[in-house]
Amino acid sequence: MKEITANGQTVNEAVEEALSQLKATRDEVEITILDEGKKGIFGIFGKKPANVRVKLIQDPVKEAHAFLSNVIKKMGIDAEIEIKQSGKVVNFQLTGDKMALLIGKRGQTLNSLQYLTQLVANRYSTYYIQIIIDAENYRERRKETLIQLASRLAQQVIRTSKTVSLEPMPSYERKIIHAALSEFHDIKTYSVGEEPNRHLVISLKAKAGSK
Structure with missing residues (x-):
């Protein structure tokens, strides 16, 4: 669930309800107020709930990590992924068994994983991110x-x-x-x-x- 609408007696209550369902904090979402609602006469007549749309802001590095983890798992390989980020460059260091399969001939498999992971990261980023994936110090x-x-x-x-x-x-x-x-x-x-x-x-x- 990446985006939901929620109701509440007030805008704040509606937002809190949405955050609870998304299991997120305010810093991790974009909030759009669809309807501020109405208190109504005597709090009863004409009362209308507040309505908001809350969208989870997807972290490009987390999305890239999730994608890479999923692909590696489907390859039948159990690998640990260490992430190091320096500005717009993100390094994924892979360790574990069967690393030779992930590297491939002249690094072709590793390069393909890197290319696809970079596409995923930049799909969710507002600026260009360079992804580097390494295993067993192959890049050096x-x-x-x-x-x-x-x-x-x-x-x-x-x-x-x-x-x-x-x-x-x-x-x-x-x-x-x-x-x-x-x-x-x-x-x-x-x-x-x-x-x-x-x-x-x-x-x-x-x-x-x-x-």
Whole structure:
């Protein structure tokens, strides 16, 4: 139950009734007064109850956590989820058995979970939230792999003068490669395509004076 209407002798009573049913506090809801009601003559004749609509404000992080927990459970995996939030970035750290199944080949399952969880979070948020899901410190190990890959491919592009396109990856992984290759002055990197298939391209910079 996310939204209800409630009646009471006063607006305050109607609101309290709604809060009781929603099991929420005033800080967690939006209140719309539909009818302030009437006391009536002598408190009897023409008396009309107050009517309010109370809507639960859904926390994007809680909704994302609930979604992720449900998906993991349906996968038959028992995992603990630790949440750390810093500004607009929310980290979900997963621990437990069968983490390899959650990570998947080259992190594809983990990336898919992350992409879907981020969609859920931003559905309920008034500003953009970045979701990062990690398991068994995979993201740090992946970062090291990406930096090594970036360096190797940059040298390949310089040696062969041929453009290289990488596999689709999340935006923060593309940023890792962008940053790693910023010191290679002869090449440029840019992203192509739409999420979740957006990928990075590495190519030579055009030399000054060349057409």
